[in-house]
Every structure is written in structure tokens, then in C-alpha cells.
Amino acid sequence: MNKKLIVIFVGLFCCVSGYGANKKNSIQIKGSDTMVNLGQSWAEKYMEKNPGDFVAVTGGGSGTGISSLISSTCDVAMSSRNIKEKEIALAKQKGVNPNEIKVALDGLAVVVHPANPVDKLTVEQLAAIFTGKITNWKDVGGKDLKIVLLSREVNSGTHVYFKEHVLRKNDPSRTDEFASSALLLPSSQAIADEVAGNTGAIGYYGMGYISPKQKPVSVAKDAQAPYIGPTIENVIKGAYPISRPLFLYTNGSPSGITQKFVEYVLSEDGQKIVLETDFVPVTPGFSKKNLPDGAVR
């Protein structure tokens, strides 16, 4: 009686451990919410081309991706910001060697409600608005209406990027913070929904989330510079002031199926998907004309 039980337990145990070991032809990708749709499309097309391989993509935020790369619970981390010194040090401690691959560019759109008359702002004004120095739309040429600040949660690469490059204007010695009255929403979609329904709201997110329900604001580097809208052309030209690189991080240089996947991402097909999901390809010389008609949403 007891022997039988032991046999069953041993059997079960073998099954469970065997399941864990069998991951040679599957990879786990985790990280940036901005890149989740992009990663998903890459994975789908990649699996179509390489039947038998399995690629799983989940979001959670850039920080989430990088911390799971460090704790070895994913093979590839997607990140919309550079890895931090602290994170590299921690990774080295745990025997992980983060390897950075630039895979796309993204323009960060600043959006307001379509009924808001304000359609252009300087980076200086944006910083003043998001740090809480300007609290009324009338100070930047709009109606007499309180500004409602919308931001992503602190686990978002978009949050960190916006803080470092807009609020602190690329100056690491500055200590500007988001106003504590800023609403921290859990996803880009939540920001998009709130902006669509609130005439006083201003928010920011990756270009891919722009829809007719929100109005993207044109942004100028300073008061003398021209106002530039967040379009794919402007990001490729480097004219739009708030654009950023998107990365994949692997442990050491990629090998096996991870290498195959990264190569696919950087291939012409992979970069075409970048354009189709409203991001901007990194490969030089690749532009919209490489796409068949109607492929761009």
C-alpha cells in the first residue's frame, strides 16, 4: 500500500522535473508594455516561419523584464530604457551578463483631448506642466481649466524615460520629479481612455497608442525650434525631440533559438513588422516605401 504511494510520488516528481528541463526550443520574452504588441507580432511571424519553435511574450514593464532576466526567469527582456548601472551590477552578482540589442525606435507622443485648443508645447513647458509648476491650461494658451496629469506607474520604462529626458532634460544632476498630484495609471491603454474622456487631461505614451480619440501635441526642443509632430517620418529623421531607442536584452551574446529570434527581429521582415506596429525601424535606409501599400495603419 505504502510502496504504491511512493512509486506514484516518485513518478509525479519525475514528470514535473522533466517538464521544466524540456525548454530547448522555446523562449520566454518579458518586459516593456510599450513593446508587447511588437514582441507579440514578431513571435507570431517567427513561429510561422519556424514551426516547432515556441516564443512566449508577456508584458509587465521594462523593469519587470530586466529583473526577470537577472533572476533568469526569462530568456529575453524587452526594454524601452537603457539598463541601469545598479541592475548591471546586480546581474553580474547573479552570474548574468546583460547584452544590449537595439531593435527599434519609438516616438513618445504627448496627448490631450481633441477638444483642447492647445496643440503645440515646448519641452520646457512640458517639464513645467508635469512637475506641477503650471497647473492651468490658460498658462500655455488654452482654456481656463485645471490640468490633470496622467503618468505611467514607476515600473514603466516610459515613465523613467519621460522623467529623465523631459522633466530633467537629459541632465542627470537635476532632481525634478513628477508632481505628486500626477495620476499614475497602470497601462498606456488606461491613459488613452482617460485622455479620451477628459478635456483637461494630458498624458504620454508610445506613438502606437495614438487614435482619433486623442490629439497628439507637436513638440519643440526650445522656444526657437520648430514644433514637430510625432510621426514615423519625423522620428526617422531625428527631428522629433522625444524619441527613444527600444532594446532587447539577452544573457550574454544570444545562442540557439534566442540567436535565431534576434536575427529574425533585425532582418528585413522583422523590421517591416516594426513599421507595421507604428514603431520606427533601426536598420538604416529602411523606410516606409519598403512596405506594400496599406500596410501602415
Place this chain on the structure above:
Amino acid sequence: MRKLKEFIIEKLIFISGIASIFFVVLIFLFLLKEGLALFKICPPLQFIFGKSWYPISDPPQLGILPLIFGSVLVTVGAAVISIPIGVACAVFIAEVAPKKSKEFLKAGIELLAAIPSVVLGFIGMVTLVPWVKQVFHLPTGLTALSGSIMLAFMAMPTIVSIAEDALYSVPKMYKEAAFALGATHWQTIYRVILPAASSGILAAVMLGIGRVIGETMAVMMITGNAAVIPQSILQPVRTLTATIAAEMGEVVSGSEHYFALFAIGIVLFIISFAINVTADLFLHRKPK
């Protein structure tokens, strides 16, 4: 063989019996170990009374006063809404409602408890939030009030079912005696039954509040999560629970931010422990 079997089964039952206590102790020890590490870097008073929460800045500012205020405000709001309605509902079910509708009502309220909180949060986000914004002419509907209303729905089933049990277990002769003295139905409820069941009702209220303060998903979705000390219930707030849930994904284990989230866990643990103990005291207090 039989003896062995007996022995094994006896021990298995014993182990299952102490397992839950063992796990609680383990969880608490882990929480203490990780959370107290913060106080080597950041003094406890500065942690609890600090007014700004910027955990990912360098150096991080880890003051949870706005978060404590946020949690307390949402909880008090929810209590003010759910206690009168919940107790009244329990009285109606236990004393007034005819037998048929009684069963129906009880089933309905238990069904309310079965709705996952993320679903309630989602419903709140698309229906309640725009409504609150419109009715109070606010810049945004993501406020403490929205959270309170939604959480009141979540506390109600707990309050109603426990309070109803307490009312039901009031000995029947109390009621008969009151009627015999010529009291009306309302006088009986108000003067005799409610006081007799008061300890059970208080326990119900405490458990309902315990449910509210620990709730995470719904509040994260509809209170706006701005870490600012609220001036009124019509402002966005950030609660202790939502902070842990929202930031847990980002933290690098071993960082100050990581320890701070565990320290918030300790604060929450202490609060809900205090509430549960109070509820227990009320529940076991013999009516005099």
C-alpha cells in the same frame, strides 16, 4: 501494519493541523526579515511620517504618510457607506423579510461576494468614474470617493452575512418577551434585538473593514494612485496595497525600494491584524 497505518494517519492529520499556523509564522518572519532591513537605511519615523514617495529616484524618498492617508480615507469612506446599508440589510433579512424573499436576498448577497474584485474595478472604471467626475464637477473621476463606493460593495456581503447570523442567534424568547410587553416590531428590533446582537454586529463591521483595507485590484484601477496627502475625499489617492501591487514588478530584489515595499507589507499586516483581533474580541465577548 494496522498500527503503522494508524500512526501515519495520526501524524498526517497533526501536520496538516499545525501547517497553517506554521506558514503564518513563516510568512510573518520573512516579512519582518525583509522589511526591517529598510530601517538600517531609513529611520522608521522618517518612513512613516515622510511626506513624499519617490521610490525610484536617487536617492529614493520613502515616506508613506500619503499612502497611509490614502488607505485610511478610502477605508473610512467605504465604512461610512457600507455599515448603515449592510446592518440595515441584515436587520431586514433576519427580522422583517418573509421567508421566501429572505432566501432569495441571502443568495443574492452571497453572489455579490463572488464577483472578483478586478471585475468590480473594471465596472467601476467605466461606469462610476465618469459619473463621479460629472456629478461633482471634478477634473478627474479617479478619486478616493470612487474607490470607497466600489469597496463598499465588496465589504457589504461580509457585513450582511455575519451581522445576519448574529441577529438570527438572538434567543427567540427576547423577542417574545418584548412583544408580550406591548412593544411594536420596530421597538423590539431597535431596543432589544440590536443591543443583544451588538457584539456580533461589531465583529461583522470590523471584518468588513478588514476586507476593505486589504483590497488591492479595484482601488488600484479607480483611485488614480497619486501619492499626495488628500485634502478631501474627492481627490485621487494612492493606497498602501496598490503601491505594493504596482511597484512589485519593477523592484530589483535587495534594493532599498524592495525593502520599503516589504516594510509597507508589515504596516498593512499590523493594521489588519489589529482589526482581526478587535473583531475576535467582540465575537467572543459573551452578551451580558
